[in-house]
Amino acid sequence: MTELSAHHVGVTVADLEQAVEFYQDTLGFPVENEFSISGEAFETAVDVEDATGRFAHLDAGGVRVELVEYGPEGEPQTTSSVNCPGAKHLGFSVDDVDSLYESLEGDVEMLSEPQTTETGSRILFVRDPEGNLVELLETS
Incomplete structure (x- = not known):
């Protein structure tokens, strides 16, 4: 069996710049890189027609936090309490x-x-x- 190891923890956001500002300025995580992805392979992989993604990777001291802003934007997931199944x-x-x-x-x-x-x-x-x-x- 192929060995797995953690690569990142991903969070989908509506406003990438605002999210980066919080994780960078408030929590002190430096930005490792920023990039965009689009195209048929990406659309197929994420199962979203015409999908594009703007990404920022931040270094959280051994854990990469991936912030991603998708186009088109989907419906917000609004689980507000930590005890709700599916909450993160x-x-x-x-x-x-x-x-x-x-x-x-x-x-x-x-x-x-x-x-x-x-x-x-x-x-x-x-x-x-x-x-x-x-x-x-x-x-x-």
Whole structure:
């Protein structure tokens, strides 16, 4: 059997520039590269007629985050709670969740202040500009 390894975690966004700004400026992930894709092979692979994609790859410290803006844009997926089947979130380790919390701009939507779970981990959930959940995790 062919061995698999992780390549990226992908998030579809409506506004690529705004999403890149959040992940780069707010979370500090540098952009590795940006590119566009179109053509018959891409349309067939993603099963979307006349599909185009604008991509940005960001380095999240060992995990590549792929942000992609598709044309034509489909219907938004609006699962807003983490406990809904099919919900997704991105999780990132942080050395000091409280310091990060204090540094976040007022326009970053947070589900709550940082919390300490029964395992001793400190967690904070925020939403990116597209409403996607992002977990910031400090383990003990």
